[in-house]
Amino acid sequence: MPSSSSRPSSAPPSSAGPYPDPPPSLAERARLVAGALLVGVGVGGVGVATGSVAVGLAPAADTGFLVGVLAFGFGLVGWAGSAIAGPGLEAMQAHLDTASGWTEADSRRAMARIGGFGAGVMLAAMAIGTVLGYT
Numbered sequence: 001m002p003s004s005s006s007r008p009s010s011a012p013p014s015s016a017g018p019y020p021d022p023p024p025s026l027a028e029r030a031r032l033v034a035g036a037l038l039v040g041v042g043v044g045g046v047g048v049a050t051g052s053v054a055v056g057l058a059p060a061a062d063t064g065f066l067v068g069v070l071a072f073g074f075g076l077v078g079w080a081g082s083a084i085a086g087p088g089l090e091a092m093q094a095h096l097d098t099a100s101g102w103t104e105a106d107s108r109r110a111m112a113r114i115g116g117f118g119a120g121v122m123l124a125a126m127a128i129g130t131v132l133g134y135t
Contacts, residue, residue: 023105029112032109032112032113032116033112033113033115033116034116035113035116036112036113036114036115036116036117036120037116037117037119037120037123038120039117039120040068040071040116040117040118040119040120040121040122040123040124041120041121041123041124042120042124043117043120043121043124044064044067044068044120044121044122044123044124044125044128045124045127045128047060047064047067047121047124048060048061048064048124048125048128048129049128051063051064052128052132057129057132057133057134058129058134061125061126061128061129061134062125064121064122064124064125064128065121065122065125065126065129067118067121068118068119068120068121068122068123068124068125069118069122070118071114071115071117071118071121072114072115072118072119072122073118074111074114074115074118075111075112075113075114075115075116075117075118076111076115078107078110078111078114079108079111079112079115082104082107082108082111083104083108086103086104086107086108087104089102089104090102090103090104
């Protein structure tokens with residue numbers, strides 16, 4: 001006997017899961033962070049070297065390290081915030097029918113790049129300060 005419910009039958013669940021694309025591999029994630037780290041090393045090295053000529057080694061190395069800490073901390077907190085609030089923001093966008101293009105995965109990727117950059121700047125400040133004799 002057919003059901004008296006007026007609801008149409010739902011489509012079979014998709015096997016793709018919640019993500020349209022497969023998640024990136026560990027090698028892709030490591031390449032993303034390593035690329036940002038290398039850029040940070042370059043920028044930090046130029047910044048500390050230029051600053052040491054202008055104001056001296058100690059203030060330049062300290063300032064470079066602190067700028068790296070700031071970027072690394074922002075990336076870390078932003079990554080965690082994206083992971084925590086991302087599904088809710090995506091659901092809100094779907095509910096309000098707004099197509100801003102923001103996704104949790106893109107936000108986490110951007111924050112990982114910022115954190116890698118900050119770690120590179122910190123590494124450069126430590127290395128240049130140590131090599132040039134700042135103790």
